[in-house]
Amino acid sequence: MTDPLDTTPDRRPGGRTARVRTQVLDAVRAELAEGGHERLTMEGVAKRAGVHRATVYRRWRDVAGLLVDVIDAAGEIDWQPPDTGSLLRDLTALNEEIQESLVVQPSFAVALMAASFHSEQAAQAQTQLWTDRYAQCEILVERAVERGELPAQHTDARSLLIAATAPLYHQLVLLRADPDPRLPERAAEAAVLAAAAGAFTARREESV
Amino acid sequence: MTDPLDTTPDRRPGGRTARVRTQVLDAVRAELAEGGHERLTMEGVAKRAGVHRATVYRRWRDVAGLLVDVIDAAGEIDWQPPDTGSLLRDLTALNEEIQESLVVQPSFAVALMAASFHSEQAAQAQTQLWTDRYAQCEILVERAVERGELPAQHTDARSLLIAATAPLYHQLVLLRADPDPRLPERAAEAAVLAAAAGAFTARREESV
Numbered sequence: 129m130t131d132p133l134d135t136t137p138d139r140r141p142g143g144r145t146a147r148v149r150t151q152v153l154d155a156v157r158a159e160l161a162e163g164g165h166e167r168l169t170m171e172g173v174a175k176r177a178g179v180h181r182a183t184v185y186r187r188w189r190d191v192a193g194l195l196v197d198v199i200d201a202a203g204e205i206d207w208q209p210p211d212t213g214s215l216l217r218d219l220t221a222l223n224e225e226i227q228e229s230l231v232v233q234p235s236f237a238v239a240l241m242a243a244s245f246h247s248e249q250a251a252q253a254q255t256q257l258w259t260d261r262y263a264q265c266e267i268l269v270e271r272a273v274e275r276g277e278l279p280a281q282h283t284d285a286r287s288l289l290i291a292a293t294a295p296l297y298h299q300l301v302l303l304r305a306d307p308d309p310r311l312p313e314r315a316a317e318a319a320v321l322a323a324a325a326g327a328f329t330a331r332r333e334e335s336v
Numbered sequence: 337m338t339d340p341l342d343t344t345p346d347r348r349p350g351g352r353t354a355r356v357r358t359q360v361l362d363a364v365r366a367e368l369a370e371g372g373h374e375r376l377t378m379e380g381v382a383k384r385a386g387v388h389r390a391t392v393y394r395r396w397r398d399v400a401g402l403l404v405d406v407i408d409a410a411g412e413i414d415w416q417p418p419d420t421g422s423l424l425r426d427l428t429a430l431n432e433e434i435q436e437s438l439v440v441q442p443s444f445a446v447a448l449m450a451a452s453f454h455s456e457q458a459a460q461a462q463t464q465l466w467t468d469r470y471a472q473c474e475i476l477v478e479r480a481v482e483r484g485e486l487p488a489q490h491t492d493a494r495s496l497l498i499a500a501t502a503p504l505y506h507q508l509v510l511l512r513a514d515p516d517p518r519l520p521e522r523a524a525e526a527a528v529l530a531a532a533a534g535a536f537t538a539r540r541e542e543s544v
Contacts, residue, residue, distance in 0.1 A: 166454065241510060245450035246374065257511050287503075291526050294506035296500050302449060302505055304463050316412075318499050318535035319526070325533050327526035 141244035149197075151177040152184060156198045165250075168274035169295065179181065195243050203257045209265045215272035216313075216320050219292045223312030227294055230300040231307045237299060265289050269323075276295035278323050287328045292319035357405075359385040369442035373403065373451035373458075400457040407448065407461035417473045423480035424521075425526045427500045429475065431520030434501055438508040439515045446509060457511045459524060473497050477531075486531050495536045500527035 155177035159168050168191050174181040188194045205263075210221035229237040244251040269285035272278045295315040299305040322328070338484035363385035367376050382389040396402045414515050422504040437445040452459040477493035480486045506512040530536070 242453035258511055288531055290503050294502035298505050300500035303466055311487040318530040321533040321535045322526040327528040327529045
């Protein structure tokens with residue numbers, strides 16, 4: 129959202145515009161986590177952020193605009209996938225991060241998923257964020273192939289990553305199961321065993 | 337909801353009470369699928385069902401009551417898990433059923449999931465329905481063990497079933513991916529390969 133050619137003081141990174149965005153998005157996250165997207169209002173966010181209502185309306189327009197920007201901001205974080213030296217440990221670490229984000233009370237991640245059922249714009253922003261994150265994680269699979277942990281044939285990294293992580297979302301978000309501290313490792317292990325046995329390979333893809 | 341000791345004409349199965357419930361729940365499903373739970377109202381349901389508003393209020397009390405009963409009714413259907421003679425084909429058939437329910441437009445299943453984010457009662461009813469369905473499917477794993485398709489050690493059937501089905505929900509509901517006609521079989525296959533390699537077994541459970 130920053131125009132690199134705009135060098136007026138309040139547009140510089142770290143300037144007033146950036147500060148206002150930080151304040152407003154912090155307020156959105158707090159309001160979402162506390163009351164869910166249903167109680168998210170422009171007024172509530174402006175008040176919590178200590179920013180003029182008019183500023184919030186001018187810059188974000190409506191609640192969907194706030195949701196999209198808070199999701200975009202999550203994508204701007206310099207997140208790096210785990211790099212532990214083994215695919216099983218990498219996927220376990222990834223799953224532990226996911227589990228933590230889903231079970232923390234209140235959960236911003238779950239509030240965003242709920243919001244995405246009701247705002248097409250928020251849903252699109254969230255789908256984009258997830259697409260980017262899974263793409264970033266493909267290096268886990270590439271490294272595992274290089275280390276000889278996976279068959280040399282092309283493994284469909286995204287399918288493997290979905291298989292490893294989906295049980296976390298299914299159990300915790302949709303089935304609302306109690307968190308199981310062993311689930312991150314067990315789901316990772318099942319995906320690694322399946323991959324080592326040749327699931328997710330191009331050969332199988334073509335044979336279907 | 338039927339009292340077996342109540343034999344007055346309009347309480348008999350197939351009598352007026354049962355007919356009213358059928359009409360009202362059909363209306364709830366139609367309204368949910370068309371407008372989502374946000375536009376579900378007692379008035380809209382009564383009107384569509386052709387039933388007096390007072391009857392709907394007396395019997396279901398509020399929108400949450402309607403949601404819970406429509407989920408309970410889904411659990412009353414005489415659903416049987418697939419029995420094709422192979423675990424891979426059973427799980428593929430199960431996944432095809434799930435995929436169909438999630439991609440049909442409008443999807444009653446997706447509308448219910450959205451509703452469960454906003455009604456604690458609906459969420460509990462849905463969790464119960466899913467628990468029952470997964471319990472019903474455990475026989476798929478038992479049969480596979482009997483046929484020698486899985487290791488003789490105890491396999492945790494529920495974990496295997498979650499691993500097989502979770503990618504469908506994750507891809508179609510949360511990631512909003514386009515339906516992939518190969519996904520039901522590929523997700524089933526990954527779970528079967530993982531199980532055959534010893535994932536989901538008690539031994540591994542204990543060793544963690």
